[in-house]
Amino acid sequence: MSVEDSFKNVIAHAKEYGFVFPSSELYDGLSAVYDYGQAGAALKNNIRNYWWKSMVQLHENIVGIDAAIFMHPTIWKASGHVDAFNDPLIDNKDSRKRYRADVLIEEQIAKISAKIDKEVEKGRARFGDAFDEVQFRATNPNVLRNREKIEEIERRMKGALDADDLQSLKQLIEDLEVACPISGTRNWTDVRQFNLMFSTEMGAVSGESGTIYLRPETAQGIFVNFSNVQKSGRMKVPFGIAQTGKAFRNEIVARQFIFRMREFEQMEMQFFVRPGTEMQWYSYWKQARMRWHEQLGMGMDAYRYHDHLKLAHYANAACDIEFAFPFGFKELEGIHSRTDFDLSSHERHSGKKLRYFDPETNESYVPYVVETSIGLDRIFLAVLSRAYTEERLPDGSERTVLRIPPFLAPIQVAVLPLVKKDGLPEFALTVLDALRYRYQVQYDDKDSIGKRYRRQDALGTPMCVTIDHQSLEDGQVTVRVRDTMQQERLTLEGLFSFLEREVGLEPVLRALHERQSEGLPA
Secondary structure, X not given: OOHHHHHHHHHHHHHHOOOEEEOOHHHOOOOOOEEEOHHHHHHHHHHHHHHHHHHHHOOOOEEEOOOXXXXXXXXXXXXXXXXXXXXXXXXEOOOOOEEEHHHHHHHHHHHHHHHHHHHHHHHHXXXXXXXXHHHHHHHOHHHHHHHHHHHHHHHHHHHHHHOOOHHHHHHHHHHOOOOOOOOOOOOEOOOEEEEOOOEEEOOOOOOOOOEEEEOOOOHHHHHOOHHHHHHXXXXXXXXXXXXXXXXXXXXXXXXXXXOOOOEEEEEEEEEEEOOOOHHHHHHHHHHHHHHHXXXXXXXXXXXXXXXXXXXXXXXXXXXXXXXXXXXXXXXXXEEEEEEOHHHHHHHHHHOOOOOEEEOOOOEEEOOEEEEEEEEHHHHXXXXXXXXXXXXXXXXXXXXXXXXXXXHHOOOOEEEEEOOOOOOHHHHHHHHHHHHOOOOOEEEOOOOOHHHHHHHHHHHOOOEEEEEOHHHHHHOEEEEEEOOOOOEEEEEHHHHHHHHHHHHOOHHHHHHHHHOOOOOOOO
């Protein structure tokens, strides 16, 4: 099955089982906007809860806020969004489709990288166990030639982006002979800048007051509340402020399902530090955030770091944690050293001090900031796409299963009476009621037990608890594990202990907390 077909199956599965629906589908939909169904909303809430607890609950020096979506328009002037929040836009004159110029170039780089990977696999097949990949990449002529091509393209793209030289960006596209994937032609317009913010009017009558914006990020709500939080919470540097919430961007090309949307949700934390220590904290948070992903158990081969070629106007260091989505490695989370740009800029534009008096150094300063920012919709897609599995069983039958991390599953335990009679439903409902206060549970008595197992597999339910006639005699139930399909008889007391160990969030948080001090600056 091709990667494209596999991703189509994920999208179809998401709709069929209530994870994600096209928004306004009754009216033929709205481009790049999606609704989360019953299973999707539960999964999304569980991911958000995992992030919030690991970020706020496990750190005594990090607190959470919930800032408004609407903010004073000068905030976006101070942040640079009014003047600099642009993407380079280019149109193909024949297909009349719009593209981000930098993305077109990055896709060409990805094609060359694929050639390198193919060359490496040929070497692996040729030399077998004696294959040394590091040496091969450092000495193979074809690999080195393609590596030089990538470095030259990246150098030219970075130079054009840094200088805001749109003509050079177009020239690079022409030199690379980039063709429109729709029309197949290279008939391009000039590159121009496109501001991504949605604007609206505030007031009883349009035009009564100035233009305001739907926030394109949640970070500014944290920065403008720096003094409020620091003083009311008696926070001492270093400390962090976390927030989750909706953001809005008028993307040039919104595609790849929920990966890039015009309405999305972010989970961000701004960590305020003493100037001069920011690179130590930047290094710490790079490692700490990767540990958070590691606890999901989706395999570390799915992740990699990617340092930014072009730094944003506020940053002195930046990298992405990229994930192996079905359409390739793409940004999942960003870690940025934002210097003191944001607080200093808001000081200038507001005329009010945003400083911290440090009792240890006996000085007042504008703190530097290290940011971690992850898209909730993107980590949702990462979990869903990684979990989707079509497998053939030893008996020749097939099943579709979502191997969602158990503590994130929208339904964690399904309670299934073997038949709808003989007192089994009543016993099952008693078990259900005992579990519902700790876990998201579902009762299901329709169809054969085999069909119900398959249905729960497709929903990603990690544990099925079956009540049969023997349960009425000995009080034991059968637990069936999603991933292995193995079954075990347990008493109710044993069931509670088993579930807490296998699907509870607490063991995950404890394991994460134990590693929290790794790499912590002195």
